[in-house]
Amino acid sequence: MAKLLPLSLCFCFLLVSSSAFSFRQQSDEENVCQFQRLTAQTPDNRIDSEGGFIETWNPNSQEFQCAGAALSRCTLRRNALRRPYYSNAPQQIFVQQGSGYFGLIFPGCPGTIEERIQGSQSQREMEKESHQKVHRFKEGDLIAVPHGVAFWMYNDKDTDVVTICFMQTESRHNQLDNFPRKFNLAGKQEQEFLQYQHQQQSQQFSPRDHHEGEGGNIFSGFTPDFLAHAFQVEDRQIVQNLRGENERQEQGAIVTVRGGDLRILSPAEREQFDEDEQRGMDNGIEETLCTARVSKNLQGMTSGEFSFNPQAGILTNVNDLDLPILNWLGLSAEYGKLYRNAMIVPHYNLNANSIIHALKGRAHVQVVDCSGNRVFDEELEEGHVLVLPQNFAVATKSQSENFEYVAFKTNSRPSIGNLAGENSFMSNLPEEVVANSYELPREKAKQLKNNNPFKFLVPPQDQSESEMMIKTVA
Numbered sequence: 001m002a003k004l005l006p007l008s009l010c011f012c013f014l015l016v017s018s019s020a021f022s023f024r025q026q027s028d029e030e031n032v033c034q035f036q037r038l039t040a041q042t043p044d045n046r047i048d049s050e051g052g053f054i055e056t057w058n059p060n061s062q063e064f065q066c067a068g069a070a071l072s073r074c075t076l077r078r079n080a081l082r083r084p085y086y087s088n089a090p091q092q093i094f095v096q097q098g099s100g101y102f103g104l105i106f107p108g109c110p111g112t113i114e115e116r117i118q119g120s121q122s123q124r125e126m127e128k129e130s131h132q133k134v135h136r137f138k139e140g141d142l143i144a145v146p147h148g149v150a151f152w153m154y155n156d157k158d159t160d161v162v163t164i165c166f167m168q169t170e171s172r173h174n175q176l177d178n179f180p181r182k183f184n185l186a187g188k189q190e191q192e193f194l195q196y197q198h199q200q201q202s203q204q205f206s207p208r209d210h211h212e213g214e215g216g217n218i219f220s221g222f223t224p225d226f227l228a229h230a231f232q233v234e235d236r237q238i239v240q241n242l243r244g245e246n247e248r249q250e251q252g253a254i255v256t257v258r259g260g261d262l263r264i265l266s267p268a269e270r271e272q273f274d275e276d277e278q279r280g281m282d283n284g285i286e287e288t289l290c291t292a293r294v295s296k297n298l299q300g301m302t303s304g305e306f307s308f309n310p311q312a313g314i315l316t317n318v319n320d321l322d323l324p325i326l327n328w329l330g331l332s333a334e335y336g337k338l339y340r341n342a343m344i345v346p347h348y349n350l351n352a353n354s355i356i357h358a359l360k361g362r363a364h365v366q367v368v369d370c371s372g373n374r375v376f377d378e379e380l381e382e383g384h385v386l387v388l389p390q391n392f393a394v395a396t397k398s399q400s401e402n403f404e405y406v407a408f409k410t411n412s413r414p415s416i417g418n419l420a421g422e423n424s425f426m427s428n429l430p431e432e433v434v435a436n437s438y439e440l441p442r443e444k445a446k447q448l449k450n451n452n453p454f455k456f457l458v459p460p461q462d463q464s465e466s467e468m469m470i471k472t473v474a
Contacts, residue, residue, distance in 0.1 A: 033066040033389055038367055038376040040384040043073060047190055049252025051080030052160070059169070059180055060196050063387035067353040067410065068170020070180035071385060072192055074163045076100070076155040079257045084152040084185040089167045089174045090329035091145040094298070094406045096359055098161030099138040101264050105150035106132065109290035134264050140299030142318050142333050144325045147173045150185060154262050164357050166408035168331055184217040188244030189253040220244050296323045298335035298406070306334070311459035312342035313398075320412040327412045334407040334414075338363060338398040341460035345452070346395040347418040352411035354388040356380070361400030368393045380405075393419065422455040 041063070043055035052075045059070040070089075076082060076098070084105070111130035137143065137153075145151050155161040169178045180193045191197070219227060219242045227239050240246050296318045307315040317334040320327035332352075338344065346368075358380045367376035369392055379399060380386055388394055388407075396403075418424040426434070426449055435445035452458065 032062050035062070035066075035369060035375050035389070036373075038063060038386065038388075040376075040378060040380055040386050042384060045195060047192065047252065048250075049189065049254035050248075050250045051252075051254035051256040052076045052082075054192055054253060056192050056196075057385055058196055059193060063389075064355075065178070066389055067355055067387050068168060068178055069353070069355050069387070069408070069410070070167040070169055070193065071355060071357070071408075072165045072167075074153075074161075074165060074254070076153065076161040076163075076254060077256070078155060078158050078160075079261060080155050080161075080254050081257055081262060082151075082153040082254050083187050083189075084150045085182045085253075086148050086150045086185070087145075087167060087183065088147060088176045088181045089169045089171050090147045090331060091151075091168075092166045092329075092331050092333055092408050093143040093145060093151075094164045094166075094333065094357075094408075095137050095139055095141045095143070096162040096164055096406075097139055098155060098159045099136070099157055100153065100155040100161055101134055101262075102137050102143060102151065102153040103132065103134050104145060104294055106146075106290055107148065135295060137295060138297065140297045140335070141295050142298050142323070143295045144323060144329055144331070145294070146325070146329060147171070154257070154264070156261055164406065166331075166333075166355060168329075168410055170410075171330060173329075184253065185219070186217055186244070187251060187253065187255070188216055188220065188247040189251070192253075217244050292325045293323060294325055298333060307456040309342075309454060309457040309459060311339070312454070312457035313338040315344075315456065317414075319414065330410065330412050332409045332412055332414055334409065336403075336405050336407070338396065338403045338457070339460070340398050340401050342398050343458040344394075344396040345418050345420040345424070345454070345456060345458060346393050347416050347456070348391050348393045349388070349409065349411075350415040350417055351390065352409040352414040353390050354407045354409050354414075356386045356388060356405055356407045358382050358384045358386075359404040359406060361398065361403035363399055363403040363405075364397045366395050418456055421452045421458065424452075424455075427452075 041057055041061065043057055045056045045058075047054045047056075054075075055073045057064065057071045059065075064070060074082060109132060111132050135143075153161070153163070167180045168174075169180050179197060182192050184191075222230075222243070224236075224239045224243070227242055228234065231238070231242070233239065237246070298316055298318055306317045313336065315334065315336045317332060318326070319332040326332055334354075336344070360382055362379050362381045365376060365378065365380045365386065366374055367386075367388060369375050375392070376386065380396075420426055429437075429449065431442060431445050431449060434440065434449050435442050438445065438448065440448065
């Protein structure tokens with residue numbers, strides 16, 4: 001028996017080594033981050049509902065596969081309710097336009113909000129109803145939605161609400177596969193990414209195997225007797241509606257609330273709620289999951305500002321220091337506004353992939369890979385998305401009065417290395433190293449190292465100086 005143990009250990013070692021080699025070999029063959037060229041992508045699918053529509057980008061594209069991410073855009077019209085759903089991956093939702101209400105239902109957390117609601121006509125007294133916290137959102141907000149946590153949203157204004165939803169499918173929290181899934185909890189609607197799932201050749205689970213067919217919600221798959229027993233209801237209509245059986249075809253994922261506004265909070269309660277939200281923003285106390293802050297405004301930030309130049313623009317970011325729940329999700333985000341002909345210096349993300357969505361205007365963007373090849377050299381326009389892999393260098397120059405973007409990053413505390421300007425790679429090299437690395441005279445090496453006094457955002461260059469410099473280089 002004494003000899004069997006070493007032999008067993010040896011066999012296990014060989015097995016593990018063989019598996020590791022096989023895995024590495026397979027990973028090398030299927031490496032999706034070897035780019036000859038990056039492309040700016042637009043949505044290629046739209047799903048209409050009675051209260052709005054959802055647009056999606058193809059998650060099977062090489063760029064999104066590399067980043068382990070998926071992206072969709074949702075538009076809610078007046079009185080539109082985005083029905084509750086949860087996903088297999090953590091999400092960041094950026095509010096590009098509009099305002100309204102949203103809610104997150106954290107499993108296991110109690111309903112802490114009590115409201116008095118009007119009962120039936122035969123009931124003279126008001127009834128109490130409890131639920132988890134309802135949040136107000138506005139333009140520029142970033143909403144953090146953990147995996148498996150149900151989310152809903154409502155637009156109570158005349159202006160359409162437009163949100164961009166980023167999902168990190170390649171997250172340690174996602175134990176399924178890298179395909180984005182939305183688990184709908186109401187209605188009967190098409191899955192946002194269903195058509196892309198059908199395109200994949202080797203899906204372990206196919207929606208076509210479902211007994212109830214495609215387009216149902218979670219409750220659709222359970223039999224009526226199971227649901228009646230579970231919810232302790234005998235009314236047939238309740239069970240049918242829970243399963244989505246009485247749906248009109250046009251309703252979809254976004255429904256229009258009948259009979260006026262959705263009553264969530266009265267005006268008095270609304271004002272008190274907003275005051276409580278403001279007081280609780282920086283309480284200095286470690287937050288639990290049930291009471292965690294889940295949103296932060298990117299456009300109106302006065303602290304945690306990344307870079308600002310009155311002649312060039314502004315960059316702000318939200319990481320786990322500003323919104324602690326992002327540490328759990330492993331995500332963060334950046335918002336930028338760049339004025340005409342202003343520039344963001346060449347830089348790279350040390351520890352994150354970045355998915356850039358152009359919100360307004362246009363900009364000339366250049367991206368360079370590890371071999372010094374320019375893999376992207378085009379204008380990025382409103383509505384376009386560019387996936388920027390980790391460590392690829394990027395520089396941006398605005399071509400419009402205001403170029404605005406939001407970038408979703410796959411790290412809760414991303415680090416950026418700028419290659420030019422104040423406190424950059426170049427400025428921190430000794431002059432002798434600059435001179436010898438680039439074979440420059442000492443005086444020119446000094447110019448290369450110190451001429452740009454701006455940290456990240458560079459104002460428009462004087463036209464005459466620019467032309468003279470180009471002629472000199474030529």
